[in-house]
Amino acid sequence: MLAETICSAASAAGLGIAAVTAYRKRFLAATRIAAYSLIPVGLVMTGVVEWVSGIAFRPSVWLGFGVLGLSWLLFMTTRAVERRRGTTRVDRKAARAARKGNVAPAAPAPPPATGSPAGLPRPKPGKERAAAPADDFSDIEAILKKHGL
Structure with missing residues (x-):
């Protein structure tokens, strides 16, 4: 009852201010x-x-609301602990599959790093600069030939 009275009084005051503002053109x-x-009166009605x-x-x-807040706090705490440990749901599934023996065989070891990505000897710097544009154009030519252009 009190809230409805306050809303009605606020609406009446607002309409009075609107009348004064309209009087001032x-x-x-x-x-x-x-x-x-008029919003408070509409909300009351x-x-x-x-x-x-x-x-x-x-x-x-x-x-x-307190129970909902506690639930949210517990959820966020468990997420923070999981992130700190570095375990996630996917990690736990992979660990469970590894215990059962459902894991693919280990991949072969990568080639030894000898200075180039593929393990091939590095070309001399001068030849690399001269050959780079030709390599780019040969790739483009191969693509164009593939599409019949």
């Missing part, structure tokens, strides 16, 4: 103020104010 601003001042005041003043609702 600021019709656009007066219309905007009137629109804002639809029952939203009664619903919100019923939620705000009921202790069981606040206990429910």
Whole structure:
């Protein structure tokens, strides 16, 4: 009852301000103020104010929010611990599959690093600069030939 009275008083005050603003020939601003001042009355008439005041003043609702907050806190704590450990759901599934023996055989060891990515000897710097543009054009030519151009 108190909330409805406060909303009605706020709407009446807003409509009074809108009337004064319209008297000063600021019709656009007066219309905007009137629109804002009618919102509380509309909320009272639809029952939203009664619903919100019923939620705000009921202790069981606040206990429910507390339980939801505790649930969220526990969830975030477990996520933080998992991230700190470095284990995720995918990691646990892979570990479980490894214990059962469902893992693919180990991959062969990579070639020894001799200075180039493929393990091939490095060309001399002067030849590399001269050969680079030709390599680029040969790739382009191969693509064009493949498409019939």
